[in-house]
Amino acid sequence: MLSHLPDALALLFSLEGILVLIFGTILGIVLGAMPGIGSTVAVAIVLPFTLTMGQSSAILLLLAVYAGSVYGGSISAILINTPGTPQSAATCLDGYPMAQRGDAGLALGWATVASVIGGLVSAVVLVFAAPYLAAFALNFGPIETFALILLGMTCIVSVSTGSVIKGLLAGMIGIFLSTVGGDPIIGEFRFTYDIWQLYSGFNLLAVVIGVFALSEVFVRASAKPTGVSELVDFRGVILPKLSAWRGRLRNLGKSVVIGNVIGVLPGTGAATAAFISYAEGRRSSPNKEAFGTGEPDGIVSSEAANNAVTGGALVPTMALGIPGDAITAVMLATLTLHGITPGPRLVEENPTLIAAIFAGFFLINLLLLPLGLLLSRVAAPILRMREGFMMTAIVILCALGIYFVRGNPFDLIVMGVAGVVGFLLRRQGIPMAPLVIGMVLGPTLELTLRQGLILKDGNFFAFFESPIALVLAIVSLVALALPLVRAVLASRAAQ
Amino acid sequence: MGAFTREPVLVQLGVLAIGCALYLSTLGQTFSDVGSAHSPMFFPRIVLSLWIGLAGLALVQSLRTTDGQSRPHSLLRLAILVLAVVIYSNLITTYGFFLCSVGLALVVLPIFGIRHPAIVGVYALAVPGSLVALFNHGLGMPLPTSPFTYLF
Incomplete structure (x- = not known):
């Protein structure tokens, strides 16, 4: 990996590379600050515009938007008590009370420094952990890869918000959608019903944008209109003094570790990390009584953990081709659109690209500090936008983005239908992340299952002769059983 | 009978019916395969079987849950928006990006409570106009134009 660093740095420090990093981070901070847009919608809106870019620039732009939006969410959480992204919800608990006291600048200062440190440490974890995991995964054949993808799917649906059944159902719908079009082994068309536009399958991007961005517009339209939010008094970010960190470094370190560990687990997500870290910070803090009233440790716990998740989530994505959440699923889709096959061989086959992504991710987190300080003031008035x-603008940009992917009118129709279906399913508590992840992982799941069965003469139980596949299958079963056990225990406790 | 008219039950019934219809469509098809894992329908049938099973369970869950789901604030507003987006995505390549986007903005802005004619008009012209100027004439990445003029 290190031998490819010079080439990677040459890519990063080209004019295009620098512009992509700066522009992406700015865009991420601004979009993340807008309540309700969130990291997934931000990344989905930007995705189509990456198609005219090179591979490394495209992925770096999305990474910059991702990292920037996670930080940007804290701006609205602190200034208007409305988290821009779900992962910043825990930041509201202490950020807004501090802002109400007249210390909005200082609250954002704590959030900025904690975010930058969380993100930087997670970048280091990514650089060191991903290549080792990828090297181990090189031993995987079709059977092990099938078991691995199955594990990714079960982890993701087992931690779906709400009902496990609905999470699994969404995953199945996503996998089914990935089977439409040409069969991967004998090439015959399936589920096309003489509609020639379906011969190449559903455009993943049209579905992603429909179910995330467009359905969000419908969700907003179905809710009671909200007025313009009131801003607290804010005159720019104030960084906390070094002496103010005394006694808080332990909490910061713990939050970063929690964020990284949770980030690596597929499907857990930054919001969970932020709340677990906040709860742990409160439990172990000498100022626990002050939590919820504007305690800096509360902001640090939440922001360090949610930014640390970003790098952690990229570890299984880059090393194994398993997306940790909807955002990393969209990133894997981008790699596919750029002709790169996600999976265990990604690091081995694209060392320069991966080195550029890792180094770029480190730079993005460094950029968060100056850009965060500058943009907080600019982003604040945007929070009052109706x-x-x-x-x-989201509807228009979605259509524009989808048109640029292939210039195919059918994709626009797919986007519209996906938006309506996504809205209806979201209203019933069916999560959309497993659907997208199913669509991304479906083709590999099918191919490896069928290849494995053909190799083993149709004997499915022979799959478990491989120790790696057996361990992965057991972990998958545990991951599936855990939420059921939790539900049973909870109902017994309630009785 | 009343339970079957609730929105969650209707949607879950729809999901179940689609799963069943798709599964039925896999039967009786002939492919040039030698059976089992070679069959193009081998994997989809497994997925659709799970889909049907899970949709059935989700339907039972919905029937057993009596919690009232919050109704959309205004069904009319939502219906108009959905219709506008579906029409927009269908017509954009026929009547051009600019004209369709102007029309969409004129419908969507009032739905979200922005009704001042000057603000609506300026926004509806400025946003699509600036995007057309940027992409068609600045970046050289042409958006669909209308049958009336090559400019937009």
């Missing part, structure tokens, strides 16, 4: 302007 929802209608934002929603109209």
